[in-house]
Amino acid sequence: MRHWAVLVAMVVQVSAVHGEVLLSEAEISQTLSFGPWPPSLETDPSNRVSGDSRAIALGGALFRDPILSVDGAFSCASCHLPENAFTIPQARALGRAMLDRNSPSLRNLAGLRWYGWGGKSDNLWAASLHPILDELEMANTAENWKDVLQGGLYSRGYEALFGPLAAQPPEQVLVNTGKLLAAYQETLVTAPTAFDAFRDALERGDLVAAASYPETAQQGLQLFLGEGNCVFCHSGPRFSNNEFHDAGVPYFLSETEVDPGRFAGLQTLLSSPYTLNGIWSDDSQKGGAWAVQSVRQSHADFGTFRTPSLRGVAETMPYMHDGSLKDLNAVIRHYNEIDLDRMHADGEAVLSPLELSERQIASLVAFLKTLSEIRE
Amino acid sequence: MFRMSILLAALAASGAAAEDLPIENRPIFDAHIHYSHDAVIQVPPEQVAKILRDAGVRKALVSSSDDNGTQLLMAAAPDIIVPALRPYRRRGELNTWMHDETVIDYLEANLAKNTYEAIGEFHAYGSDIKTPVIQRMIELARARNLILHHHGDRAALDLIFDSWPEARVLWAHSGFEDPASVVDALDSYPSLWADLAFRSEMASRGRINPNWKAAFEQHPERFMVGTDTFAPERWYYVGPHADFSREWLSQLSPEIADNIAFANAERMLASK
Numbered sequence: 001m002r003h004w005a006v007l008v009a010m011v012v013q014v015s016a017v018h019g020e021v022l023l024s025e026a027e028i029s030q031t032l033s034f035g036p037w038p039p040s041l042e043t044d045p046s047n048r049v050s051g052d053s054r055a056i057a058l059g060g061a062l063f064r065d066p067i068l069s070v071d072g073a074f075s076c077a078s079c080h081l082p083e084n085a086f087t088i089p090q091a092r093a094l095g096r097a098m099l100d101r102n103s104p105s106l107r108n109l110a111g112l113r114w115y116g117w118g119g120k121s122d123n124l125w126a127a128s129l130h131p132i133l134d135e136l137e138m139a140n141t142a143e144n145w146k147d148v149l150q151g152g153l154y155s156r157g158y159e160a161l162f163g164p165l166a167a168q169p170p171e172q173v174l175v176n177t178g179k180l181l182a183a184y185q186e187t188l189v190t191a192p193t194a195f196d197a198f199r200d201a202l203e204r205g206d207l208v209a210a211a212s213y214p215e216t217a218q219q220g221l222q223l224f225l226g227e228g229n230c231v232f233c234h235s236g237p238r239f240s241n242n243e244f245h246d247a248g249v250p251y252f253l254s255e256t257e258v259d260p261g262r263f264a265g266l267q268t269l270l271s272s273p274y275t276l277n278g279i280w281s282d283d284s285q286k287g288g289a290w291a292v293q294s295v296r297q298s299h300a301d302f303g304t305f306r307t308p309s310l311r312g313v314a315e316t317m318p319y320m321h322d323g324s325l326k327d328l329n330a331v332i333r334h335y336n337e338i339d340l341d342r343m344h345a346d347g348e349a350v351l352s353p354l355e356l357s358e359r360q361i362a363s364l365v366a367f368l369k370t371l372s373e374i375r376e
Numbered sequence: 377m378f379r380m381s382i383l384l385a386a387l388a389a390s391g392a393a394a395e396d397l398p399i400e401n402r403p404i405f406d407a408h409i410h411y412s413h414d415a416v417i418q419v420p421p422e423q424v425a426k427i428l429r430d431a432g433v434r435k436a437l438v439s440s441s442d443d444n445g446t447q448l449l450m451a452a453a454p455d456i457i458v459p460a461l462r463p464y465r466r467r468g469e470l471n472t473w474m475h476d477e478t479v480i481d482y483l484e485a486n487l488a489k490n491t492y493e494a495i496g497e498f499h500a501y502g503s504d505i506k507t508p509v510i511q512r513m514i515e516l517a518r519a520r521n522l523i524l525h526h527h528g529d530r531a532a533l534d535l536i537f538d539s540w541p542e543a544r545v546l547w548a549h550s551g552f553e554d555p556a557s558v559v560d561a562l563d564s565y566p567s568l569w570a571d572l573a574f575r576s577e578m579a580s581r582g583r584i585n586p587n588w589k590a591a592f593e594q595h596p597e598r599f600m601v602g603t604d605t606f607a608p609e610r611w612y613y614v615g616p617h618a619d620f621s622r623e624w625l626s627q628l629s630p631e632i633a634d635n636i637a638f639a640n641a642e643r644m645l646a647s648k
Contacts, residue, residue, distance in 0.1 A: 251609050256423065258612040298576040302613045341414065341467040342607045344574065345499060346552060
């Protein structure tokens, strides 16, 4: 189907006028796996209002309104600033106390298998409920939220989608609110970037267009695929396998507390009524429920965190589950000098110090920046 | 968050008989603990002792890189700690130690000044066992009749018993082998015990794996549990691990459950 041999042979001709396509045939094949972008948006069958324009608008309004908080102190947007790629520039957000983890960006969340750093939800509407109920965040209750909603600005919009409020138990109102927030968040998708233009040109066989992608970024991509083996976890169009790993980042919270990561996430998930396998899913076929039905707990879960997407990554600093690395350069240096003493001998075998040169680090950072719309 | 009840800690500390306790309070002999250089800095010995007591850990086989951690814990919790001497000064030596002759000096110096029940946990695969450093280490253990806590494959295990047929060996993580392979090794060597550290497959979603259950029933006196505190933060997994162990052990007969929880390890030590 693709004539890579011909394409590669064209490199010399292309480079005479433009830059070069530096990738090998195998690297081009791997590069195509990062697209196309954006993916076609499918509605979530577990959420009856997914894709509904009224729900998206109402969910967006609720997202920005501190009314969801028990005392009007916080909105979702307080820790997920729309103007800051739906995260915050601080390492960790200040709720009613300093929270344990970095606020993840809320872009490109539709259709994931797990949500949150610890994966305590298997769907976006359930993930949206946690901050509403968390004592350190909005600290609300289903009962209080129903009372507030019933007498307020949003009741008409809610009832148009879900029917009369008065007849609904508070928990149902809460879950429906999560579904409104999810409908809105599903629309938060990063735009195609310079990398996507490169990738799409390669798919078309348009080496002239592809050659305009900076050589430094191509060298970084080669490291990403090869020597760095970043692709092992950061794979697919989202640049994430969406699973849980020990990236060698310490996870102490204080002198006597640690963040258990996936271990605690699984405990929450497996006791939650708000999964794709539960009664609150609107999908009679229970699509996607296989994951929560089959997931197994492991000792290796302790202190592991979900692989973040790299889409728009240059806009979401600081990095890692605790926001402990201030920029992309620091992230690469972390993996460059990773402390294997921290890792189990039979654990994350893929990790070893990358030992990249300064020039290679710069190339890798240049590549990662092309996954964002930011221009130098 | 992960703390056991005060009642449990008090009962465990008092050495109450297991049969007097509810299953959820079954004492644990944690046969795979490390307290290495970085953990010493981040989790003080007194905090470690509290974690062990809160988790209902009656005894713990502790080896550390370097040995300073084990000695600090011996001072903080002498009633719990069973000392083992690890041939590493830092954890990062686990792939290279068998080619470093200074390891022998380190072992001899510590053996001369401290008392141990075991040497290990040491990592060795296949013909690593034939290296002069490991052969000398085995001689040191033999001279003192110390247990060898071995992390490695069956080939290395066979070579250990070739070198010292009467050795008492604790096979860390049971070699990451499947139950049938572990049973085969236990069938082959009467003085081999199997630790289950960092193994999760024995039970899942509250149900014990039938193949593992069969292995435990074939060798009810040879298995034991362990947490493996390979990074400082893992100390905070000692409690959850003890709970996990109690949960799946409760699906075995009370006698086998007690054996795996603590009695097998105690008998292994007494077999000297």
